[in-house]
Amino acid sequence: MSMLDIENLGVAYGPLKILKDVSFSLEEGQWLMLVGPNGAGKSTLINAVAGGTAYTGRIRLQGRDITGMRPRERARRVGVLAQRSGVGYAYTVEDVVRLGRYAHGRDPKNAAHIHRALVQVGMEEKRDQSVLTLSGGELQRTFLAQVLAQNPDLLILDEPTNHLDLKYRQQVFELVGKWLQTPGRAVLCVVHDLSLALAYGTCAVLLKEGRVMDRGVPKKVLSRENLLSTYDMDVAAWSRRMLGQWNDM
């Protein structure tokens, strides 16, 4: 069953067109990697799906147009881990994760979801600690726990491992892979690291200047020719050179 259908999506800020006629679908069980250079419109696309910006075209979630959905209903279906800078006040880790249950009202399972999410991201022991005292990586894991506590069907991740070291980067991707094994779920993920896109994605969409350059299985989408025309550089050769350094050690 289709989780997300995007048809002829367009977003413009005044005369500046950010997204132009973008169309693709995401099926249940799929992990779609959205890749492209800076300014390609990846975060804008996520913002449109999350209801944060006006758009033309059509976005359907599980067959329903998202414009007809109330914010709480959308939040029960879609969880978004956005790029962020920080939290203004000294909330505890648990306070922030608890916000993930906002759309579920007074569900008796709230406490269980919060606890499970904290354990999953390894922040259980810091649940009473102020978020102002966390490192960038810990804060990112706290917000990941918030999204997991939300228990959505579609998980949207905007560069989820930006602030994380290699160990947690691996843990987060493994965790999302495990999360995806439950039927009826899908992941839409923005990444800059193309190796991660190849390793974890089941499909990919390549964006450049607001247009879809290619879509399909990651190996086809991230071909040498596609990357050369999108990034104006030989990405594969550069990546091989970077990895080759490890062979000399």
Add this chain to the structure above:
Amino acid sequence: MERPGVDRDKKRRVRRLALYGAPVPLVFALCVCVGSVNIGLGQTIRALFGLLEAASPDSLIIRTVRLPRVLCVALVGAALSLSGCAMQGLLRNPLADGSTLGVSAGAALGAVLAIALGRTGMGGAVVMAVLFAFGSLLVILALSFALDGSLATNTIILVGVIFSMFASALMSLVIAFAGEHVRTITFWTMGSLAGTGYGHALLLAGALLPCAGIILCLGRELNAFAVGEENARHVGVDVKRVKLLVMVCVSALIGVCVSVGGTIGFVGLVIPHMTRMLSGPDHKVLLPASMTVGAVFLMLADLTARILVKPLELPIGVLTSLVGAVAFVLIFYRSRRGAAGHEYVGY
């Protein structure tokens, strides 16, 4: 494994709210008893229950002067503090308060215009201030919507600041042509609740009850906003609706407070900060706690204004600004030392 903490958290919250509420009746009683003439608690209670002769000096002082005034002071303190607290959460900005929207300047313009035209009292300055407050809100929201259909917070603040400057310029213009009313206007702008009566108290209570009721119900939403507006939208908060509700309620509260007491600075800025240091940032506790702390603070400030140079009286706005400025510097210094390197002043 679930945490058996939900009921415990609720009980703890109720206990903390009772703790913050407890000083209100005590300070209220103190402020009614003490003034340029001190009246004992027993005599005050007898006067309140009509057990004293109605024409006796004590009864007259308590029932016609002090009781309505202290009521007004408590209500204004609670309203200003609640407004500041809600705005600081909504805008995720510790420097915001009820006047950030520009409605305060609009209300002041209305009151100054009424005084300049020789119309003081409930029928003049108060009505004009309330009307101008709502008019200002409509102008600010309409302009913000015209500039940015999504009603982004930054747009609203920017329009509010510009509107504030525009209203202040108009106020200066009115004062320049106010003639013999300049002295009255100057005293009004310093902020004072002297001479307020039951009518004013009724007006304040009429605004505070529904507006506080609405804002207090938005504790979870304001927590989400305080973490970040984008995050609030992602977890399912109807951000536009909440923003409009809070802004309309804050505007109503500020408009009525300015109309009754003039410009009383710093209560809406400093009290939520001080309360946050005591109660933490959870708006389910912080909002009601700010109301009670604001009421207590302004009652004590008004008492000080009444007795410091008695029989003369200091304008309460001057006193709150003096105390508030010192308190704010101390808070800011402490927060810079305590939360160095973080984006915001954090409690």
